[in-house]
Amino acid sequence: MKYESMLKRARENIPDNVKKAERFEIPKVLGHLQGNRTVISNFYKIAETLNRKPEHLLKFILKELAAPGELTKSALIIGTRVSASKVNEKIAAYAREFVICRECGRPDTKLEKEGGTLYIHCTACGAMHPVREKI
Numbered sequence: 001m002k003y004e005s006m007l008k009r010a011r012e013n014i015p016d017n018v019k020k021a022e023r024f025e026i027p028k029v030l031g032h033l034q035g036n037r038t039v040i041s042n043f044y045k046i047a048e049t050l051n052r053k054p055e056h057l058l059k060f061i062l063k064e065l066a067a068p069g070e071l072t073k074s075a076l077i078i079g080t081r082v083s084a085s086k087v088n089e090k091i092a093a094y095a096r097e098f099v100i101c102r103e104c105g106r107p108d109t110k111l112e113k114e115g116g117t118l119y120i121h122c123t124a125c126g127a128m129h130p131v132r133e134k135i
């Protein structure tokens with residue numbers, strides 16, 4: 001068997017959800033320091049990739065970093081000096097808690113409120129998992 005056809009066959013044998021999960025990559029933060037503040041210039045892009053409201057992600061990150069901060073029209077300003085890797089870590093934690101389906105591992109989910117409880121609803125497999133509402 002030719003190498004290319006072996007490769008093709010190997011790709012065909014990968015289940016769809018694995019392929020999908022591999023494609024999902026959270027953009028790494030683009031940040032720079034401005035005095036004692038940290039400016040994350042691609043924050044909106046990250047929220048968009050996660051398909052979540054920037055305000056929700058903002059709340060989580062500031063709480064996790066125990067830092068003040070605000071959104072401008074184009075960026076997130078954190079009121080302390082934080083390394084990009086630290087912010088990446090917090091965004092990954094947010095994705096694990098509020099975006100990735102616990103059942104199938106895909107990111108195609110929505111936050112939905114039902115009967116006073118907030119759920120991650122997976123549009124790929126239909127699973128629903130409760131998540132905390134208060135950050």
Ligand SMILES: [Zn+2]
Nearest residue numbers: 101104122125
């Ligand atoms: Zn799912």
